[in-house]
Amino acid sequence: MSDLRRREGGGGAILALTVLVALGGAALLADRIVPDPLTQNLGAMLLAPFTQGHLLGTDHLGRDVLSRLLHGARSSLIVSIGSAGLAALIGTTLGMVSAVDRRGVLDRALQIGNDAILAFPTILLAITVAMVLRPGRYQVTMTLAIVFSPVLYRVSRVEARRVIQKEFYQVSRMLGTGRFMRIVLHLLPNVLPQVLVQTASLAAIAIGTEAALSFLGLGTQPPHPSWGLMLSDARRYLVQAPMLSIFPGLAAAILAFCFQFLSDYLAERFHAVE
Amino acid sequence: MGVRWVVSLLAQAVAVIFLVATSSFFLLQVIPGDPASVVAGLDADSATVERVRQSMGLDRPLHQRYFEWISGVSRGELGVSHVQRRPVEDLIRDRLPVTIRLAGFALLLSLLLGLGMAVIASAHSAGTTLTRLLEYGAFAFPQFWVALILLYFFSFRLGWLPMFGVEERGSMILPAVALALPNAAVVSRTARASLRELLQGNHALAARALGIPKSRVFLIHLLPLAMIPVLPVLAIQAGYLLAGAIVVEQVFGLPGLGRLTLSAIVQRDLPLIQGIIVVFGLAFPLLNASADFLVGLLWPRLRHGQSS
Numbered sequence: 026m027s028d029l030r031r032r033e034g035g036g037g038a039i040l041a042l043t044v045l046v047a048l049g050g051a052a053l054l055a056d057r058i059v060p061d062p063l064t065q066n067l068g069a070m071l072l073a074p075f076t077q078g079h080l081l082g083t084d085h086l087g088r089d090v091l092s093r094l095l096h097g098a099r100s101s102l103i104v105s106i107g108s109a110g111l112a113a114l115i116g117t118t119l120g121m122v123s124a125v126d127r128r129g130v131l132d133r134a135l136q137i138g139n140d141a142i143l144a145f146p147t148i149l150l151a152i153t154v155a156m157v158l159r160p161g162r163y164q165v166t167m168t169l170a171i172v173f174s175p176v177l178y179r180v181s182r183v184e185a186r187r188v189i190q191k192e193f194y195q196v197s198r199m200l201g202t203g204r205f206m207r208i209v210l211h212l213l214p215n216v217l218p219q220v221l222v223q224t225a226s227l228a229a230i231a232i233g234t235e236a237a238l239s240f241l242g243l244g245t246q247p248p249h250p251s252w253g254l255m256l257s258d259a260r261r262y263l264v265q266a267p268m269l270s271i272f273p274g275l276a277a278a279i280l281a282f283c284f285q286f287l288s289d290y291l292a293e294r295f296h297a298v299e
Numbered sequence: 300m301g302v303r304w305v306v307s308l309l310a311q312a313v314a315v316i317f318l319v320a321t322s323s324f325f326l327l328q329v330i331p332g333d334p335a336s337v338v339a340g341l342d343a344d345s346a347t348v349e350r351v352r353q354s355m356g357l358d359r360p361l362h363q364r365y366f367e368w369i370s371g372v373s374r375g376e377l378g379v380s381h382v383q384r385r386p387v388e389d390l391i392r393d394r395l396p397v398t399i400r401l402a403g404f405a406l407l408l409s410l411l412l413g414l415g416m417a418v419i420a421s422a423h424s425a426g427t428t429l430t431r432l433l434e435y436g437a438f439a440f441p442q443f444w445v446a447l448i449l450l451y452f453f454s455f456r457l458g459w460l461p462m463f464g465v466e467e468r469g470s471m472i473l474p475a476v477a478l479a480l481p482n483a484a485v486v487s488r489t490a491r492a493s494l495r496e497l498l499q500g501n502h503a504l505a506a507r508a509l510g511i512p513k514s515r516v517f518l519i520h521l522l523p524l525a526m527i528p529v530l531p532v533l534a535i536q537a538g539y540l541l542a543g544a545i546v547v548e549q550v551f552g553l554p555g556l557g558r559l560t561l562s563a564i565v566q567r568d569l570p571l572i573q574g575i576i577v578v579f580g581l582a583f584p585l586l587n588a589s590a591d592f593l594v595g596l597l598w599p600r601l602r603h604g605q606s607s
Contacts, residue, residue, distance in 0.1 A: 137318070138318075140318075140584075143583070149545075149560070149575070152560070152564060153572070229439065233440075236441045237441060237443055237546045240546065240549075243564075256443070256444060256447065263447065263451050270447050274441060274444030274445075274447070274448070277440070277441050277444065278436070278439040278440040281438065281439040281440075282438075285435060286435070
């Protein structure tokens with residue numbers, strides 16, 4: 026029964042991965058396959074989906090919605106993959122360093138810094154950084170990387186400490202393997218599964234956060250299309266053209282869903298291995 | 300031992316607050332743009348700007364301003380808003396009730412929804428699928444988007460609930476639902492995992508062996524125990540609720556802390572932003588400490604080894 030379940034989950038994971046790759050590819054090739062997302066046509070404003078060659082209709086400036094969605098996917102993918110990946114790099118490195126710190130001073134200091142970052146609500150820190158660095162999608166990526174790294178710091182520190190207590194690690198230490206090599210050879214491979222699980226989940230969170238920040242005017246800036254920006258425009262036409270509001274949210278949900286699903290699948294896989 | 304435990308929880312909270320207050324002060328010092336020239340206005344000459352700078356106290360050295368700020372924070376004074384020329388703590392106090400009401404309502408809602416979902420999932424296998432779908436949905440859809448869609452259907456289309464503001468009855472329902480959904484998913488996930496473990500445990504087996512009906516074992520014997528991991532999660536989520544309120548308040552036009560934050564940013568009102576960051580920073584460790592305290596109070600066995 027559980028075997029069947031796992032295989033079902035595998036199918037779902039492949040589907041999620043396929044959707045991610047397809048969306049990523051479409052976002053990359055958006056310049057070739059859809060019209061320019063910035064071209065305005067005031068003669069064709071707020072068109073309904075499936076009219077005049079606009080598959081998903083047009084917005085309040087007559088810009089093609091499908092084209093804006095695909096170009097907006099770039100912002101979402103840059104921010105989500107970039108921030109989660111950077112956070113994985115920072116958090117995992119610091120987490121493992123913290124775990125091997127024998128005197129415990131660095132470990133303590135890192136933990137306090139960790140708690141201080143965790144004490145800042147994501148949005149508030151993002152807002153502050155947006156003010157310091159001017160808003161933009163790369164700034165959002167950096168901010169979210171900072172916000173997310175405590176999660177990975179915690180996970181990798183706990184996992185690394187567990188490995189350190191194992192015999193093979195102690196034997197390796199006694200045999201004279203250097204600290205750096207011990208981290209790379211023994212800690213990293215054992216920490217990585219949980220890091221992957223969390224990274225995928227953080228990427229999912231980043232999608233919604235990027236959209237929210239752009240919605241508030243603190244994330245991706247025009248002329249770069251972003252789903253959050255589309256929603257903040259569409260909001261004013263909620264009554265006349267509700268579909269304009271529905272599409273970007275759906276797109277964000279699909280992307281976030283895929284990342285989250287991958288994360289859960291990995292978690293189940295790695296748990297089963299243990 | 301009990302006193303030491305409470306003191307250590309409080310000490311941790313104080314340390315984090317101090318760090319947040321310090322970092323918010325220095326972070327906002329490096330922001331480009333001169334607050335004095337913003338306050339003085341666009342067409343002010345340099346002498347006027349200098350006078351404004353002096354009246355705002357910005358001409359004094361950094362360390363002096365920092366110590367003033369920190370000692371003020373410890374007394375509950377957060378400075379004076381550049382733009383509105385009123386004490387920051389008063390401005391925040393005016394707006395806080397709306398946000399707290401919203402977040403509190405949403406917290407309660409997410410607890411009820413989440414536990415309900417967990418119970419349904421544990422009771423029936425079809426329920427598990429349904430709950431997992433609901434959880435994914437609640438995670439994946441952006442909060443403010445759900446807010447927009449709820450607004451469209453329940454206010455525009457059906458006309459059941461008011462659209463904007465706080466005056467009318469029921470005006471808190473839609474914002475609270477939008478705010479509560481992702482949290483409900485987190486609560487449900489946590490409770491579900493802990494229920495699953497408990498159901499396989501000796502505790503459940505013994506209770507069943509004594510002839511206690513299944514539903515009673517489930518609701519009376521296991522559900523309270525399943526709450527242990529939920530409480531700390533709820534504390535963390537409560538902090539996120541406050542942050543999520545910034546966006547949701549914007550969608551629904553609620554005059555809470557979120558709107559205050561956004562206007563402070565637009566107007567570059569540094570003391571106000573600093574003050575808001577401290578208030579948010581205060582909420583997180585206090586909520587965490589109170590969750591730890593509550594868990595330790597209800598289940599004394601768990602008091603030790605709570606620190607990490």
